[in-house]
Amino acid sequence: MTPFISIQSVTKIFQKGQSLIKPLEDLSLDVPQGEFLSLMGPSGSGKTTLLNLIAGIDRPNSGKIIIDKREVSGLSRAELTRWRARHVGYIFQLYHLVPILSAYENVELPLLLGKLGKAERQERILAALDLVGLADRADHRPAELSGGQEQRVAIARAIVHDPGLLVADEPTGDLDRESADGILKLLGSLADDHGKTIVMVTHDPRAAAAAHRSLHLEKGRFVESPTGHSVSASPSR
Template identity: 55%
Template structure:
């Protein structure tokens, strides 16, 4: 299977005053197209930093990252932002929805960066909301939705531009167990039936069971990989 993500000798160093903190140490990682990968490890292990580098939200100090054949570590800021907007969908723990906008308008937000007409943006947002099971909540604002519904709106927003990669940072961390399972089942459908490659950071072993494999980080290094028996559909 073709590799979507190829990471070689990746390092990340942050400077805090005169102190240098190396958060990631010489990471090598491949993620195949159509894979569903979980990143696990204790707090401070570098999981979110690695996820942000994969999604183009940050840039490495050393090494290389290729996504879909594109060396994103070599892109300048403006080019990286354009690549990120067209190739990656982001799902965060706390939804990051605009409170004064309806679900429909929240989902449309990434499309404002495109040349699509207002009618086409609305049509695509409606399709994305239907896909996540919230077509009947399109006019509702975030405060009128449950936590699980808000996360599904954020997933609709993440997929509305048809990205090749979804990066998810603790997508179930703020949800009760049933809502978490509903969101994870949705991610599995997007992976299995719609071919989305997913990289997910999680502290929850039950969430990691939905992935095909789990990579463990500790103190900025990859320390192990485990195949998972995906939760039954």
């Protein structure tokens, strides 16, 4: 079966001053559709770089990234932007909601790029907010919400345009335990019940344990996890 995400011998190089930094080197990974994958590793291990490549925010120096049968590593910046708008939902550690907009308006942002009418947008926004349990907070601004609620709004924003791929960068990193568990449960249900493929970067072993599979990165390569988690870059399911 063709994997939903196929990363083939990807290398990413950054130039920092006079020196070259290689956060990822010859990395390969397959992720089937509907899998909830966590990426762990110390700071500077390349996990966020890998997440950005998967999300189409950045492009590799070499290798291929194929997502949902489309090679995204060869797309131009403008093409990547259009692709992201349709196929990717991004969840940030610090939620990154637009402070002057209400929860409803924040969730609406991805839909403003499409051709949906107001009524259809409203239907989708309320459905997304309902799914994350915040339909009654639609008119609240981010400052009026708790951290957990803000992250739920961010998740609603990430799923409102029905992307096949969700990428999450430390989505529970700024939350208390209870809120974090709620977010992880929500992400799990998006993968299990809605068929979303989720790639999550985390430092938290408890968050990683909520995923279907966990991979450990160090110096740009997958390694044996110190806690004995799976190191296979191929899916076990």
